[in-house]
Amino acid sequence: MTAFVNQLPIGLSIGAVLLLIALGLTFTFGQMGVINMAHGEFIMAGAYTAFLLGDLVLALPVAFLVAGVMGLILERAAIRHFYGRPLDTLLLTWGVSLVLQQLARDLFGAPNVQVTAPSWLAGGVGILPYNRLFIMGLAIAGVVAVWAYLTRTGLGRRTQAVVQNRQLAATSGIDTGRVDMLTFFIGSGLAGVAGVALTLIGPVGPALGTYYIVDAFLVVVAGGLGQLRGAVLAAIGLGLLNSYAEFWSDASLAKVIVFAVIIAFLQIRPQGMFVLRSRVLT
Amino acid sequence: MIKRHLPFAAVAVVALVAAPLLLEPFRLGLLAKYLCYAIVALGIGLAWGKGGMLTLGQGVFFGLGGYSMAMYLKLTEAGDGGLPDFMVWSGVENLPALWTPFANPVFALGMAVLGPVLLALVLGTLVFRQRVRGAYFAILTQALAAAMVILLVGQQGLTGGTNGMTNFFELFGQDLADDSTQRGLYLVVASVLGVLYLATRQLVNSRYGRLLVAVRDGEDRVRFLGYDPALVKTVTFAASAGMAGLAGALFVPVVGIISPALLGVVPSLELVVAVAVGGRHALAGAVLGAVVMGYAKTAFSEQFADGWLYLQGALFILVMTLAPKGIAGLTERLRRARTT
Amino acid sequence: MLSVTGLESGYGRARVLFGVSLEVGPGQLVCVMGRNGVGKTTLLNTVMGVLPATAGTVTFDGRDITRLKPHERVRLGMGYVPQGHQCFPQLSVLGNLLVTVEAAKQPREAVDEALEIFPALRPLLKRSAGHLSGGQQQQLAMARALVTRPRMLILDEPTEGIQPSIILEIEAAIERLHASGLAVLLVEQYLDIALRLADTFVILDGGHVVRTGAAEELHREDVQRLLAV
Amino acid sequence: ETATSAKEIKVGLLHSLSGTMAISEVTVRDAELLAIEEINKAGGVLGKQLVPVVEDGASDWPTFAEKATKLIRQDKVATVFGGWTSASRKAMLPVFERYKALLWYPVQYEGLESSPYIFYTGATTNQQIIPGLDYLKEQGKKKLFLVGSDYVFPRTANKIIKAYAAANGMEILGEEYTPLGHTEYSTLVNKVMGAKPDAVFNTLNGDSNVAFFKQLKSAGATAESMPVLSVSVAEEEVTGIGVDNIAGQPVAWNYYQTTETPANDAFVKAYKAKYGQNKVTSDPMEAGYNAVYLWAEAVKKAGSTEVEAVKKAAPGIALERPEGLVTIDGENQHMYKTARIGIIQPDGLIKQVWDSGEPIKPDPFLKGYPWAGGLAAGQ
Amino acid sequence: MLELRDVQVVFDGFRALDGVDLTVPDGELRFLIGPNGAGKTTLIDVITGLTRPAAGTVRFGGQDLVGRKEHQIVRLGVGRTFQTSVVFEELTVLENLDLAASFRKPLWSLARRRKGVSEAVEEALTRTGLEDLAERSAGVLSHGQRQWLEIGMLLAQRPRLLLLDEPVAGMSKDERERTGELLTQIADDHTVIVVEHDMEFLRRHASKVSVLHEGKVLVEGSVEQVSADPRVQEVYLGRRAGDAVGNRP
Numbered sequence A: 001m002t003a004f005v006n007q008l009p010i011g012l013s014i015g016a017v018l019l020l021i022a023l024g025l026t027f028t029f030g031q032m033g034v035i036n037m038a039h040g041e042f043i044m045a046g047a048y049t050a051f052l053l054g055d056l057v058l059a060l061p062v063a064f065l066v067a068g069v070m071g072l073i074l075e076r077a078a079i080r081h082f083y084g085r086p087l088d089t090l091l092l093t094w095g096v097s098l099v100l101q102q103l104a105r106d107l108f109g110a111p112n113v114q115v116t117a118p119s120w121l122a123g124g125v126g127i128l129p130y131n132r133l134f135i136m137g138l139a140i141a142g143v144v145a146v147w148a149y150l151t152r153t154g155l156g157r158r159t160q161a162v163v164q165n166r167q168l169a170a171t172s173g174i175d176t177g178r179v180d181m182l183t184f185f186i187g188s189g190l191a192g193v194a195g196v197a198l199t200l201i202g203p204v205g206p207a208l209g210t211y212y213i214v215d216a217f218l219v220v221v222a223g224g225l226g227q228l229r230g231a232v233l234a235a236i237g238l239g240l241l242n243s244y245a246e247f248w249s250d251a252s253l254a255k256v257i258v259f260a261v262i263i264a265f266l267q268i269r270p271q272g273m274f275v276l277r278s279r280v281l282t
Numbered sequence B: 001m002i003k004r005h006l007p008f009a010a011v012a013v014v015a016l017v018a019a020p021l022l023l024e025p026f027r028l029g030l031l032a033k034y035l036c037y038a039i040v041a042l043g044i045g046l047a048w049g050k051g052g053m054l055t056l057g058q059g060v061f062f063g064l065g066g067y068s069m070a071m072y073l074k075l076t077e078a079g080d081g082g083l084p085d086f087m088v089w090s091g092v093e094n095l096p097a098l099w100t101p102f103a104n105p106v107f108a109l110g111m112a113v114l115g116p117v118l119l120a121l122v123l124g125t126l127v128f129r130q131r132v133r134g135a136y137f138a139i140l141t142q143a144l145a146a147a148m149v150i151l152l153v154g155q156q157g158l159t160g161g162t163n164g165m166t167n168f169f170e171l172f173g174q175d176l177a178d179d180s181t182q183r184g185l186y187l188v189v190a191s192v193l194g195v196l197y198l199a200t201r202q203l204v205n206s207r208y209g210r211l212l213v214a215v216r217d218g219e220d221r222v223r224f225l226g227y228d229p230a231l232v233k234t235v236t237f238a239a240s241a242g243m244a245g246l247a248g249a250l251f252v253p254v255v256g257i258i259s260p261a262l263l264g265v266v267p268s269l270e271l272v273v274a275v276a277v278g279g280r281h282a283l284a285g286a287v288l289g290a291v292v293m294g295y296a297k298t299a300f301s302e303q304f305a306d307g308w309l310y311l312q313g314a315l316f317i318l319v320m321t322l323a324p325k326g327i328a329g330l331t332e333r334l335r336r337a338r339t340t
Numbered sequence C: 001m002l003s004v005t006g007l008e009s010g011y012g013r014a015r016v017l018f019g020v021s022l023e024v025g026p027g028q029l030v031c032v033m034g035r036n037g038v039g040k041t042t043l044l045n046t047v048m049g050v051l052p053a054t055a056g057t058v059t060f061d062g063r064d065i066t067r068l069k070p071h072e073r074v075r076l077g078m079g080y081v082p083q084g085h086q087c088f089p090q091l092s093v094l095g096n097l098l099v100t101v102e103a104a105k106q107p108r109e110a111v112d113e114a115l116e117i118f119p120a121l122r123p124l125l126k127r128s129a130g131h132l133s134g135g136q137q138q139q140l141a142m143a144r145a146l147v148t149r150p151r152m153l154i155l156d157e158p159t160e161g162i163q164p165s166i167i168l169e170i171e172a173a174i175e176r177l178h179a180s181g182l183a184v185l186l187v188e189q190y191l192d193i194a195l196r197l198a199d200t201f202v203i204l205d206g207g208h209v210v211r212t213g214a215a216e217e218l219h220r221e222d223v224q225r226l227l228a229v
Numbered sequence D: 001e002t003a004t005s006a007k008e009i010k011v012g013l014l015h016s017l018s019g020t021m022a023i024s025e026v027t028v029r030d031a032e033l034l035a036i037e038e039i040n041k042a043g044g045v046l047g048k049q050l051v052p053v054v055e056d057g058a059s060d061w062p063t064f065a066e067k068a069t070k071l072i073r074q075d076k077v078a079t080v081f082g083g084w085t086s087a088s089r090k091a092m093l094p095v096f097e098r099y100k101a102l103l104w105y106p107v108q109y110e111g112l113e114s115s116p117y118i119f120y121t122g123a124t125t126n127q128q129i130i131p132g133l134d135y136l137k138e139q140g141k142k143k144l145f146l147v148g149s150d151y152v153f154p155r156t157a158n159k160i161i162k163a164y165a166a167a168n169g170m171e172i173l174g175e176e177y178t179p180l181g182h183t184e185y186s187t188l189v190n191k192v193m194g195a196k197p198d199a200v201f202n203t204l205n206g207d208s209n210v211a212f213f214k215q216l217k218s219a220g221a222t223a224e225s226m227p228v229l230s231v232s233v234a235e236e237e238v239t240g241i242g243v244d245n246i247a248g249q250p251v252a253w254n255y256y257q258t259t260e261t262p263a264n265d266a267f268v269k270a271y272k273a274k275y276g277q278n279k280v281t282s283d284p285m286e287a288g289y290n291a292v293y294l295w296a297e298a299v300k301k302a303g304s305t306e307v308e309a310v311k312k313a314a315p316g317i318a319l320e321r322p323e324g325l326v327t328i329d330g331e332n333q334h335m336y337k338t339a340r341i342g343i344i345q346p347d348g349l350i351k352q353v354w355d356s357g358e359p360i361k362p363d364p365f366l367k368g369y370p371w372a373g374g375l376a377a378g379q
Numbered sequence E: 001m002l003e004l005r006d007v008q009v010v011f012d013g014f015r016a017l018d019g020v021d022l023t024v025p026d027g028e029l030r031f032l033i034g035p036n037g038a039g040k041t042t043l044i045d046v047i048t049g050l051t052r053p054a055a056g057t058v059r060f061g062g063q064d065l066v067g068r069k070e071h072q073i074v075r076l077g078v079g080r081t082f083q084t085s086v087v088f089e090e091l092t093v094l095e096n097l098d099l100a101a102s103f104r105k106p107l108w109s110l111a112r113r114r115k116g117v118s119e120a121v122e123e124a125l126t127r128t129g130l131e132d133l134a135e136r137s138a139g140v141l142s143h144g145q146r147q148w149l150e151i152g153m154l155l156a157q158r159p160r161l162l163l164l165d166e167p168v169a170g171m172s173k174d175e176r177e178r179t180g181e182l183l184t185q186i187a188d189d190h191t192v193i194v195v196e197h198d199m200e201f202l203r204r205h206a207s208k209v210s211v212l213h214e215g216k217v218l219v220e221g222s223v224e225q226v227s228a229d230p231r232v233q234e235v236y237l238g239r240r241a242g243d244a245v246g247n248r249p
């Protein structure tokens, strides 16, 4: 029975991990329509940043910068030629992710490296270790920051304008190029932060990104592309579902169940949890 | 008319006559493998290039075809009342009921195509009717591939788990290790690809093909022309699934193994990438892309076992940025440049 | 103020404009007319930098802006209302205005000024722009161009899809803005309105300027003949 | 063109250099390269230099089959050293049998196999898993929880463990599998903690071990309160898991970097000299390193690299290796190996706490264990 | 006959249609006007199945339309154009028309190559004057040409009821004239509803007009009757042009 009750906080903490890895993706996806398959490798970059610095707290801002700059370079070098063609960027960024994985293998070696968690994260309350609580806190902070950015700042509004009508944005005086760069910088930077957090609970190696990317995408889909509230609810929902499905069956079956539930869910809410309708025909 | 078919005829002659004569058996086997992928690519070209459905889970259909064929091969090998090797070491004592009909080659081959078609029909009906499309559809199919792999891996007694199935000896009484059998298989694969290519081309040049393009570019508008876009998409998706299934069935005797690794997220993506590199707007581009990328992967990994991923990724990034319409788009541009 | 010389542009390999020249003096209202498909929108898009010019120059206030990005032109004082009542559909009406005012680095009061001119937008401020009716969106588009406090307005068929009473209001607004010294480059299909507003006409056909002249010099019949199919 | 030209002999090295398994396999490849280099320095084999042909199995079993075919048919190598996961071995097996070529497989595995074209230089179950179980039993651990990756090795290993438990009065409280590459272990940890076993038997492979141990540790489990015996965690993996998270936990292998033999001193020194002082050596690396020497010895004895001749010469070859005396068994082409239980130390190395005293005869089908009667049915 | 009874549409609490009653007999050319945002497009959306009414009935030729899918309604003979034209840019003008003309064919029969040009398509081409552009891809058409193509596609569909949402917006005077004639012709054997803001166009081509305001039908009648109605003047027409100009500061 306690094990059963324990699954609740565990589900929430799984949800927090999902949210953290999906947050940056939601951002770039929702704000720019870019499906960034290299997101996982930006997460990896964040994790390696933590490894190199050896200090988790310092690593958070630095990883944000490192991954953000990587995103910036990717945007300038390639993605900007692909706006309005989300499916093409998906494939392009996948190519990038392959290269980045190999790069990591050459820079840091194929075996995993270890990031030592700070001692103040040892221990926990009840079933939840402090490091899980830390991740939850980070996820909440990330959501609040993104929400404030999008709704409380002019930059956020400009970002939305560009994704909704690029040409009109340009002729309304918005420097679309700069907005793109900034958006991609932030979205990728968030991946870097997630990467730092993940060093607390998982392996740090070249394949790190591949372990999380599919789940991150599922959160984004179930939440409604780029919808922040959707992503939050979807992450929590999927976290709980995962936790209880695995509790009653096993890890493999739980993944299959999650997929089935998402399909079923899309029968009721075809565009995800939240959807902004527009009258304009496609 | 004749001029239009000339390139196809030329390619067909090279593929059917020259390749088996010139290539050593190992290389011919690899080519046969690429051609199997080309069949899948053809389906992707139809569904994605023409119909706008980016399917990142085509490996699932490929796998269903492959597993059907593998089940048949395993059963012929085990003989009456025998059990496939992996069942023995997985502790399975009686042949599962699911397996029994696959002893019949007609059933197995039929299921290799029908299984994927049915799954695609069900999935397509569910998602397309709900107007799930674009990136949603792409990601859903990707998740399907991930889930399928996990399901297959988890049912070791039924599917061979991660190992999948391997260790096949004969197909319709022919020794699979024999070079002449492999040559024969190659010819079968090449012919199937040729026939499917012609049929698909016919389809995209028909009204149906126009309708498909219309659905891709304006699904909602198509509704007001009196068509049901969900139906059009579902049928097309099922057709591409059927092709993938058939390709899978041919793949198994050619390569000698089927495993979840062949149908997961990565191989499914690789196929789509191949189509993009070849040029998704032209069916020939899709086919070409599969062969080129297949060859590139083999060549790169043989030459640079340690860093071939760089080359594969770089090749792909370059093609996508410099020639967004792929190789087919380049040749198109060249042809235009010459005529004007 | 705006001067276009020998402008050529098009889409890919298809050329649409073949050496278009025109002049908009300070405070002048120039009306571009022509049948469907002659290249009016293409001309305005090229002037705004949405389409690259393949030949010719565009100067604004004596400065060559042929290679500037659209947003740079906006910041120089060119306000643009594209054809087809476009908006940022998922932003509210107010959001549409705010984002533009911020991008153009103008004070918030500019929004109130624009709402003075299009009071019909006031009750809709909180509504998603994508949910507005076509006419409402068109008014929003005009207002959005105004909040950049342009020195020159470029309007592509601003009366398209607008109810008669509001057409009158829009006409009045254009007139008023023009009177206050704003230069205007207008594409308009309603001959009456064009005749009432314009100082100068430019008539396009097949990507060429076939006629230009002051309003007084052009006879109604003349214009009609040139615009006939 | 054949493998043995006038001056050189081509040998294939086929491991995952990319993908999930690269983590483990790259180092095995490195150890094999070291062996080749040493042999060449010492004059080669039959007076000829060994030339390695390296291919990437890419953590993808069908690729292993394809590359094996390429090495055999295209490069015509004399033998292949390769593989890690049992899945990759199962994929390569038909290729080697079909073309009657030789594979040297260097990793501990689940047994129940004996291909005439494979030499197994890692442990089979009676040289690792059963000693591990004996150790747990000796420690008084009666209730076990089984955790493994979802593939053939863990599933088969766990079948053996269950049979052992039934025969030895032990109780299995739970058995859980996770997909290869799985990283979310909080639920599993909760299940394990909830079941309150005396010990966990861990057959997870690859990256999952990192996530599992990190999450187990932060849930408050320690080596004392919840011993976890691992059979796929060696020195290399300890680095990635983080010593803090796993120190004090037991593992079962045949070799540790700390194993005290003269051959091992030389091996560790040579390896560090070639690849870096901070590098560690581990059991699969050592088994890969051994494989090259054992094959070379057999070739010398046969006076030829010809497969059938080598197979014939191999039985009975005994060499002093870093793990001690290793002898090729003639019956099943596995090795006699010494079983060792070790405890992971705070410095990341593993200290041996128990050994079998002498090399154990390999028994892949567990014929010598009455309780294992049903397991090898049909073989 | 098209019959709407007490049709209500609510968007997030906002009543776009608030009890619309409308009857259009067969063979009538009915104009629908009303202020921006009055609900005209929404009304067409309801008839064609794009928007589901919260209440009310829509009947056409004895069939209930509410709850049917868009393409099913088209199959009952209801065709429409859109306020912003949507054509298939990658297809040629001819292919666009051909697709519109072929929806009654069973899906499998579409798999054959198109041979020649059907009568309906031929007619749509000549009537819209797009013959010269037939082989051009629709993507290169200008705004106005697209509008024509849309009307052509509608004609090729051969519906019994045509709903046109601002078909002449953005057309030059001459083109408006031609469209008006075309509509009058079509109305001979079809029921047509046209939404338009161009009063001159109305005066020339409309016989019966319905005025929609705030989601309700305000008045119905001839153009003269309607334009004379003070409520219509107030909410829609505005005061006379001369006055408006005179009022300017």
Ligand SMILES: Nc1ncnc2c1ncn2[C@@H]1O[C@H](COP(=O)(O)OP(=O)(O)OP(=O)(O)O)[C@@H](O)[C@H]1O
Pocket: C011, C014, C016, C034, C035, C036, C037, C038, C039, C040, C041, C042, C043, C083, E139, E140, E141, E142, E143, E144, E145, E170
């Ligand atoms: N995106 C495009 N790609 C290719 N050709 C185009 C494109 N847009 C317009 N054209 C072509 O350019 C020509 C001019 O189009 P443009 O939109 O400038 O006409 P317009 O004068 O504004 O017409 P309208 O009054 O209908 O708005 C048209 O004949 C059309 O065929």
Ligand SMILES: Nc1ncnc2c1ncn2[C@@H]1O[C@H](COP(=O)(O)OP(=O)(O)OP(=O)(O)O)[C@@H](O)[C@H]1O
Pocket: A277, A279, C131, C132, C133, C134, C135, C136, C161, E011, E012, E014, E015, E016, E034, E035, E036, E037, E038, E039, E040, E041, E042, E043, E083
């Ligand atoms: N999906 C929606 N969500 C919210 N409000 C909507 C939606 N669709 C329409 N509306 C509102 O309903 C009202 C009626 O819109 P509709 O488009 O039918 O007007 P219209 O009469 O066609 O106007 P116009 O002449 O300007 O095209 C408008 O106020 C509009 O903002």
Ligand SMILES: NC(N)=O
Pocket: D084, D085, D086, D087, D107, D108, D109, D110, D153, D205, D232
């Ligand atoms: N043999 C193994 N560890 O898969």
Ligand SMILES: [Mg+2]
Pocket: C040, C041, C042, C083, C156, E142, E143
């Ligand atoms: Mg225009």
Ligand SMILES: [Mg+2]
Pocket: C133, C134, C135, E040, E041, E042, E083, E165
């Ligand atoms: Mg409308």
